[in-house]
Amino acid sequence: MRVVVALCRNAQGEYLLAQRAANAHLAGTWEFPGGKVEVGESDADALARELDEELGVTCDHMEALLTRHFDYPDRSITLQAYTVLLSPDACARVIGREGQALQWLRPEAMASLATPAANAPLIAALRWPPCWAISPEASAAAVLDWAATRCQAATEVGLVLRLPRWPLAEYIALAQSVAALCQRAGVPLLLHGDVRVCEQVAAAGFHASSQQAATWQAQGLKKRDVLPATYALAVAAHSADELRCAEQVMADWAWLSPVQATQSHPEANGLGWVAWAALVQCTSLPVYGLGGLTPAAVHQARAHGGVGVAGIRGF
Numbered sequence: 001m002r003v004v005v006a007l008c009r010n011a012q013g014e015y016l017l018a019q020r021a022a023n024a025h026l027a028g029t030w031e032f033p034g035g036k037v038e039v040g041e042s043d044a045d046a047l048a049r050e051l052d053e054e055l056g057v058t059c060d061h062m063e064a065l066l067t068r069h070f071d072y073p074d075r076s077i078t079l080q081a082y083t084v085l086l087s088p089d090a091c092a093r094v095i096g097r098e099g100q101a102l103q104w105l106r107p108e109a110m111a112s113l114a115t116p117a118a119n120a121p122l123i124a125a126l127r128w129p130p131c132w133a134i135s136p137e138a139s140a141a142a143v144l145d146w147a148a149t150r151c152q153a154a155t156e157v158g159l160v161l162r163l164p165r166w167p168l169a170e171y172i173a174l175a176q177s178v179a180a181l182c183q184r185a186g187v188p189l190l191l192h193g194d195v196r197v198c199e200q201v202a203a204a205g206f207h208a209s210s211q212q213a214a215t216w217q218a219q220g221l222k223k224r225d226v227l228p229a230t231y232a233l234a235v236a237a238h239s240a241d242e243l244r245c246a247e248q249v250m251a252d253w254a255w256l257s258p259v260q261a262t263q264s265h266p267e268a269n270g271l272g273w274v275a276w277a278a279l280v281q282c283t284s285l286p287v288y289g290l291g292g293l294t295p296a297a298v299h300q301a302r303a304h305g306g307v308g309v310a311g312i313r314g315f
């Protein structure tokens, strides 16, 4: 079943959510406005019809954001999300024409609501940048310069400070400087390595290796047991099993690699986008593509069920 949804944003950076009826599939959850595409309808027709039926508004402009296939126990859906520009007038006129409750909410506040499981990647795409730049292994001065350049760039990017060979104390000192730069620029930063760094540095999250996640899983530990409450957890995965492990430790998203062969791991064959997309379907987590990609691959990732891309060279 093909379902189109509208991510309607207002001038305050909030998005419109509607509560599903008590007798509907996924009753009571907070969804994005939209619905099933009927036979013979284009996505644009279906979305315009749903917005009129549900909210009493017409949409001025829509842009494809991402596609994600999702298997609920009783049905499979292909969810196609569009960002929709509503004029300030239209935002003010929005009403729940089917009696549904409505609210405008920032993406980071959506985690505390009951939302359809298929929506996690959409919410991640609204909350987090489409691209993550992973630090090169270089001197402290070069890494600071790398971070400063990306913090000044106009493109939407997050940073991952990955320096596996650095002693803990030196990593923490550099991470504190990078975190200060990122905070000033409003750029999210993920830490890496020893999880104890999170107690010393104010960052947006932590990037765990697949081995770290497997160790936590074996010990029955979840994200809340290993990270400060405000931290997001991103876990590296290379297979369906590792994606399941990321889910079990309650990661916020997974990096799935390698999409293509890379300079750092030339021996590993790339999955290619088709096999990558098939693996993405094994999980309900948001997934970023990694391995031999550049920021230009965001659209391909999003057409294959992903949220975005990450990498070292070219980011």
Ligand SMILES: Nc1nc2c([nH]c(=O)n2[C@H]2C[C@H](O)[C@@H](COP(=O)(O)OP(=O)(O)OP(=O)(O)O)O2)c(=O)[nH]1
Binding pocket: 003, 004, 005, 024, 025, 026, 030, 031, 032, 033, 034, 035, 036, 037, 075, 077, 079, 116, 117, 118, 119
């Ligand atoms: N509208 C909407 N549906 C969603 C979202 N996330 C999600 O998993 N779904 C699922 C729930 C349903 O199984 C399916 C949409 O079907 P629906 O029943 O809302 O479609 P509709 O508006 O055409 O409903 P109806 O005319 O059949 O009553 O997609 C979302 O954010 N918005």
